[in-house]
Structure formats: C-alpha cells, structure tokens
Amino acid sequence: MSQSFQKVHAITGMKDVLPDGSAQWEQLEKIVREWLAAYGYRNIRTPVLEHTRLFARGIGEVTDIVEKEMYSFTDALNDEKLTLRPEFTAGIVRATIEHNLVYDRPQRVFSMGPVFRHEKPQRGRYRQFHQIDVEALGLKGPDVDAELIVMLGRLWKTLGLNDVRLELNSLGQADERLRHREALVAYLERHVDVLDEEGRRRMYTNPLRVLDTKNPAMQEMANGAPRLFDFLGNETRAHFDGVCDRLSDAGIAYSLNPRLVRGLDYYNLTVFEWVTDQLGAQGTVCGGGRYDGLVELLGGKPTPAVGFAIGMERLLDLWSQSRPAIDTPECQVYMIYQSEPAQRMSATLAEQLRDAGLRVIVHAGSSGFKSQFKRADASGAVVAVIIGEQEHQNNEVSIKWLRADLIENDIQQETIPANRLVDAIKQKV
Missing domain, CATH: 3.30.930.10 (Bira Bifunctional Protein; Domain 2)
Known part of the structure; x- marks a missing residue:
C-alpha cells in the first residue's frame, strides 16, 4: 500500500x-x-x-x-x-x-x-x-x-x-566618510560599555550602522555621536x-x-x-x-x-487603507446553453464577442439552467447570453441583463437574432 x-x-x-x-x-x-x-x-x-x-x-x-x-x-x-x-x-x-x-x-x-x-x-x-x-x-x-x-x-x-x-x-564622499569614521570609532571606543553585542561587532567593520540601532539603551549614545554632516x-x-x-x-x-x-x-x-x-x-x-x-x-x-x-x-x-477593495469580475458576458449543439454555438459566438474586446466565459460542463445562472451571477458578469433548444433552432439568443443600471424600460431579458448579439451588448457594455 x-x-x-x-x-x-x-x-x-x-x-x-x-x-x-x-x-x-x-x-x-x-x-x-x-x-x-x-x-x-x-x-x-x-x-x-x-x-x-x-x-x-x-x-x-x-x-x-x-x-x-x-x-x-x-x-x-x-x-x-x-x-x-x-x-x-x-x-x-x-x-x-x-x-x-x-x-x-x-x-x-x-x-x-x-x-x-x-x-x-x-x-x-x-x-x-x-x-x-x-x-x-x-x-x-x-x-x-x-x-x-x-x-x-x-x-x-x-x-x-x-x-x-x-x-x-x-x-x-569617501574621504569625508573616512574622517568621520575615525572620529566615530574613537567615540564608540569611549562608550563601548553601552554597546550591545551587535554594536561591538560592527564598531570597526561598519560603525555607521551602529548609529542606526533600534536598541533603546543605545539611543542616547547614538544621539551624541559625531555627525557625518559636520565632516x-x-x-x-x-x-x-x-x-x-x-x-x-x-x-x-x-x-x-x-x-x-x-x-x-x-x-x-x-x-x-x-x-x-x-x-x-x-x-x-x-x-x-x-x-x-x-x-x-x-x-x-x-x-x-x-x-x-x-x-x-x-x-x-x-x-x-485609503481606498475600497477592488472587486474585479471574472468576465463581462457569461454564456449559458442547454445542449451540445447550443454549446458549440455558444463557443462560436463567444469568439465573436472576444473579437469585439469583451471578456467572455462559456459555461463548462452539462449543468442545468439553474446552476448555470447561479454561476453567471457569481462570475460578476453584467449579462448572460442564453441558448436553449428553441434559440438554437431559430439561430437566436436570449440576453439577460444582470446589472440593474443596464435594464431599460423594465426589460431584463429579450430574444434577438444571433447576428445582432455583438452590437446589442457593445451598445451597453
């Protein structure tokens, strides 16, 4: 096993x-x-x-x-x-x-x-x-x-x-830092009892970094150190x-x-x-x-x-901290279909919509209409394109607007010829 x-x-x-x-x-x-x-x-x-x-x-x-x-x-x-x-x-x-x-x-x-x-x-x-x-x-x-x-x-x-x-x-510049370094090392040697282990280790290799300490016990010493600016x-x-x-x-x-x-x-x-x-x-x-x-x-x-x-x-x-979180939808258009021929028609129309610059998801799998609509809502799409048996036979599509500001004259869903789909969506999206 x-x-x-x-x-x-x-x-x-x-x-x-x-x-x-x-x-x-x-x-x-x-x-x-x-x-x-x-x-x-x-x-x-x-x-x-x-x-x-x-x-x-x-x-x-x-x-x-x-x-x-x-x-x-x-x-x-x-x-x-x-x-x-x-x-x-x-x-x-x-x-x-x-x-x-x-x-x-x-x-x-x-x-x-x-x-x-x-x-x-x-x-x-x-x-x-x-x-x-x-x-x-x-x-x-x-x-x-x-x-x-x-x-x-x-x-x-x-x-x-x-x-x-x-x-x-x-x-x-290098010569100015050298003069300051000599003065700083001499100052640190006079205050070696205040330095922590890290400060003692760096006193000769990188004395400037000793002054950048976060140790509260060394702050007074650091504040009184020779300033590079004076050199x-x-x-x-x-x-x-x-x-x-x-x-x-x-x-x-x-x-x-x-x-x-x-x-x-x-x-x-x-x-x-x-x-x-x-x-x-x-x-x-x-x-x-x-x-x-x-x-x-x-x-x-x-x-x-x-x-x-x-x-x-x-x-x-x-x-x-100064702006709301960004909510980025997965797509603008979600394609819903009822059968394999309708799925193939959806895929063809989806390519036409993408040619027009739209972001499109074609539902994957053989789910029922209810679960497909649920997935369309979750995707953040603004419109669902529906191709059932009747739409496929008539070379039509139904479009359902999923965002309230895109609904005109209380018409949330309408059926149109498939060859008008791109223009119908582009007019609003």
Whole structure:
C-alpha cells in the first residue's frame, strides 16, 4: 500500500497572491508603468539568480543582507556559488557593465519583481517580497537626485497617499566618510560599555550602522555621536543644498535625519527614505540615494548613478487603507446553453464577442439552467447570453441583463437574432 502524500504548504514568508487579490497588484503595476513612462524610464529585466560575489562586492560583506539574509547555494553542476537576488541594483549595474549600456548615453531604467531575503516574516517584511526599482545611470548632479524624489511625490499623490513623509541625509564622499569614521570609532571606543553585542561587532567593520540601532539603551549614545554632516566639504554641501533647493521649488516637504545611512555600503552623497506611521514597525515605504562608485567597484568605468526601491507589499498595504477593495469580475458576458449543439454555438459566438474586446466565459460542463445562472451571477458578469433548444433552432439568443443600471424600460431579458448579439451588448457594455 502506498503511503499518503503529506500536504505541501508554501514556504514560510513566501506568500501566494490569489486571483481576488491580484487585481490590486495589476492596477498598481499599471499606474507605476504609466508614472515611470512620464519621466522617460524604460524597463530592464535581469535574472533572479546571480553570482554570490556580485552581491558581496556590491552590497558590502559586512551588511545584514550579505551576512545573514541572502539565499545562497553552490551549484552542483559547476561548483559556482549563486544567490537569489536580495535587491535589484547590483544586478542592474552588472548588466550595465556587461552590455555597455551607458557607452553612448545615460540610461533611465526600472524593474519590478521578486527579491529574496531570509528575514523573520512580519507585516510588510517577507522572505520573498517584491520591489519597484528605479535607476538613473550616467547622470550626476543634484537635479537628478531631486527629480527622483519629486517623481515619488507624484506617485504618492496619484495613489492618494497623504501620510508619507520624506527624510534626507548626505553620506558625503569617501574621504569625508573616512574622517568621520575615525572620529566615530574613537567615540564608540569611549562608550563601548553601552554597546550591545551587535554594536561591538560592527564598531570597526561598519560603525555607521551602529548609529542606526533600534536598541533603546543605545539611543542616547547614538544621539551624541559625531555627525557625518559636520565632516562634509564645500562641494558635498553644495550638492546637498542643490537637492534641497529643488525640493523646495517643487513643494516637497522634508526633514533632515543625520542618522539615516541606509543598509547598503554603496551609497554616497544624497540618501533618502519615505516613511509612514501606518505600517507599524516596518515604516519605510521607499529608500534610495546616489551610488557613484558602484559601477567602478563592479568592474566598469567610473559612472555616476542614483536610484531607489519601493517595497510593493508595503505600498499595497498603505494604498489599501485609503481606498475600497477592488472587486474585479471574472468576465463581462457569461454564456449559458442547454445542449451540445447550443454549446458549440455558444463557443462560436463567444469568439465573436472576444473579437469585439469583451471578456467572455462559456459555461463548462452539462449543468442545468439553474446552476448555470447561479454561476453567471457569481462570475460578476453584467449579462448572460442564453441558448436553449428553441434559440438554437431559430439561430437566436436570449440576453439577460444582470446589472440593474443596464435594464431599460423594465426589460431584463429579450430574444434577438444571433447576428445582432455583438452590437446589442457593445451598445451597453
């Protein structure tokens, strides 16, 4: 006797999106594509799987993502170390270098899709989640940084989101960060007794991230630490002022957050986050900034670049709080029939209706009229097309309007010649 098969469930932190829920995803994706097209951004699609060394080099070996969160494995066929992408930017930069995308002109590109991080699943944070990633490659200057942030302001307005606020900082250039790092390490050494285990571990490898702690016992220490902003030179300050001036021109409110460092090593100059209080602990909806050194770090020629990523699950969660749920019907027209010849006639007419741009379901199986009408109601169709024995013999159809606003002169159902079906429905739908 064969053993019963144990039911398989989805992997923890990796969620199914069912048909009733996917309508909101599709609507958001449509809005996003139109929004990005308005600013000249084009789609780029990179593999979900990349060499592990790409992320270790690009993101930073002592970041949380590389140290603890990547889904990595060794390919048994050729002994290569591979990783499911934990973010988009490194892969897009790899593609930029490999295909010489910025050889003759800058590139404005975007991607949408799944990314993978082995985190503790909670609201707004999953192990497979989705991002909208936007990158401007080969473009420098505060005007580009500001345009990306202004773009995001337009998206929030389009989606009707009011409780999203902007935080800004500048991470300066490498020499400025080095001077600040020396001062910061010396400060942390004087306060080592306050640091938790994670803080002590990062004190020399990534001291900026120590200041990004969520540990309440370390907040006073973090607040008193040397500020990177105080180590910025005139050129860096001019760049940051240029961003701020352009945001003011666009009416974009912001607050300066000197402890905003982001979780990736490749950032320089402008960094920003859009945050909200409506999503609990996971309040960052979007984050990004400038990363002028990453292309060269990954083997390309020095290339300025700036970008951002939006967590789609968090954005959908926030969006759903300000609007009713989307009710997407399965079809507009539901075909009901009584016999096999009538079913074949239904299938032929359904193709004609689809040619006219209508969404049509032909009932499957040999159910009676009562159950077919019940299924038509459940489908959300606005009209049922009925072909019984009499209609089939006379090459006619009966149409029954299922939505009250489409019923005229109290006539809910009428019989018409089959060759008038498309026009009769198109006039109202």
